[in-house]
Each structure stands twice: as C-alpha cells, then as structure tokens.
Amino acid sequence: DQQVKQNSPSLSVQEGRISILNCDYTNSMFDYFLWYKKYPAEGPTFLISISSIKDKNEDGRFTVFLNKSAKHLSLHIVPSQPGDSAVYFCAAVDGGYQKVTFGTGTKLQVIP
Amino acid sequence: NAGVTQTPKFQVLKTGQSMTLQCAQDMNHEYMSWYRQDPGMGLRLIHYSVGAGITDQGEVPNGYNVSRSTTEDFPLRLLSAAPSQTSVYFCASSYSRGGLSGAFFGQGTRLTVV
Numbered sequence: 697d698q699q700v701k702q703n704s705p706s707l708s709v710q711e712g713r714i715s716i717l718n719c720d721y722t723n724s725m726f727d728y729f730l731w732y733k734k735y736p737a738e739g740p741t742f743l744i745s746i747s748s749i750k751d752k753n754e755d756g757r758f759t760v761f762l763n764k765s766a767k768h769l770s771l772h773i774v775p776s777q778p779g780d781s782a783v784y785f786c787a788a789v790d791g792g793y794q795k796v797t798f799g800t801g802t803k804l805q806v807i808p
Numbered sequence: 809n810a811g812v813t814q815t816p817k818f819q820v821l822k823t824g825q826s827m828t829l830q831c832a833q834d835m836n837h838e839y840m841s842w843y844r845q846d847p848g849m850g851l852r853l854i855h856y857s858v859g860a861g862i863t864d865q866g867e868v869p870n871g872y873n874v875s876r877s878t879t880e881d882f883p884l885r886l887l888s889a890a891p892s893q894t895s896v897y898f899c900a901s902s903y904s905r906g907g908l909s910g911a912f913f914g915q916g917t918r919l920t921v922v
Contacts, residue, residue: 700850728908739812739898740851742910785850789908794858795866796841796907798851 699723700788702799710807715773717802719786722767726788726797731760731771734783734801743784744771776806810834814899814914821889821921829884829917831899839902840882841866841911842874844895851898857882858905889921 701720709715719729727748732740746753746760746769753760759772773780786799815830833840841856843866853866857876871893873885882901886893896918902911 702850730907730910737915739900739913739915740911741913742907745908745910787851787907794856794864794905795853796911797853797867798843800848800850 700799717771727791728789812914833901837901
C-alpha cells in the first residue's frame with residue numbers, strides 16, 4: 697500500500713517556465729513533509745520542507761504548498777533551470793517523527 | 809567535512825553470502841536510517857536508529873540486521889543474500905528525528921546478488 701504517491705513519473709518543462717511536481721498521501725497521521733532532489737549516481741539532497749500547520753513554505757525558487765484536506769502537496773520551481781533536471785521525491789514523516797515514507801519520484805527534465 | 813560515507817560503492821554477492829554495508833557520519837547526528845531504492849518503488853525504509861543503542865524496523869526489514877554501538881556508525885548486515893536484495897542502498901543521517909531538518913544521504917551502495 698503506497699501511502700505517498702507521485703502519480704507523474706516524468707515531467708518536461710521549458711527553461712524559465714514553472715515546474716509543478718505533485719504528491720498525494722493517504723495517511724492522515726503524517727505531520728511533516730519534505731522534498732528531495734536526486735541526481736544519477738548520487739544520494740538524495742534535501743530541498744525544502746513544510747509542517748502540517750502551514751500551507752506554504754518558500755525558499756528561493758522553490759515553494760511547497762500543502763493542502764491537508766485534499767492530502768496533497770506540490771513543489772513549484774520558478775524559474776526552472778537546466779540544472780534542476782533530476783528526480784524529485786516527496787517524503788512524509790509520521791507524528792512520532794521517526795519513520796519517513798518516500799514517494800516513487802518524478803523525473804523532471806528542464807529543456808534549454 | 810565528509811558528511812555521510814558509505815562503503816563499498818559497488819558489490820556483487822552470491823546467493824547465501826553475508827556482508828555488511830558500512831555507513832559513517834561525522835556530523836554528530838542522532839538519527840540514522842537505511843533505505844533501499846528499487847525501480848518504480850522510490851526509497852523504502854529498512855531500519856532506523858534514534859541514537860546509540862536504539863534501533864527499530866522500517867517498512868522492509870526482513871533479511872537485514874542493524875546495530876548502533878556509536879553515534880557515528882550504523883552498519884547494515886545482510887544475513888543470507890537473496891536476488892530480491894539486489895538494489896541500491898542509501899544511508900542517511902539527520903540532526904532531528906525523522907529527518908525533519910532534512911537528512912544527509914550517502915552516495916549509495918549498488919548491490920547485485922547473483
């Protein structure tokens with residue numbers, strides 16, 4: 697049972713435009729959410745996070761939105777750059793702050 | 809500043825062999841965890857530790873053992889390797905429980921069991 701889902705395996709965006717990556721979850725006990733970026737042959741790198749008490753968090757070009765009622769979060773990258781081309785994972789942390797559940801990932805390609 | 813170091817980077821095992829994947833961090837992080845990444849499955853939590861002497865199971869713990877005798881090291885042991893354990897393994901550490909502050913990952917160990 698996949699508790700964290702990223703339904704789009706891939707996404708292509710033109711350089712300079714907005715990239716929107718989506719993530720849905722089913723477990724209402726998740727209390728904290730994170731996004732990671734992963735390049736080939738490297739470990740994931742932390743990007744941005746959001747607590748369930750917030751609905752938006754910004755960090756430079758990256759903004760994460762959380763809709764608790766819909767159990768949906770999204771990552772917006774504006775403007776997209778070729779260096780953003782990577783696999784993006786969303787992750788959710790349970791209320792005990794011990795177990796982390798990752799989504800299956802979305803491969804973003806930013807076309808110059 | 810090494811961060812999280814995993815060894816080896818690549819390994820081929822025969823079915824039934826045992827081995828230990830090493831993970832060390834130099835950031836004095838209490839929380840460490842092991843994941844495996846398989847195509848179409850994302851990263852799945854194998855075991856985690858919230859501090860020295862404390863470990864617990866994640867989503868897919870069967871066939872793996874861990875121990876945490878020091879803050880720095882968190883080895884993952886495969887007891888009797890099976891082809892289903894062919895995967896890329898990542899170790900991670902973080903300052904906060906559950907990686908709320910964002911976890912640091914090692915570069916991964918690509919394991920093939922034949």
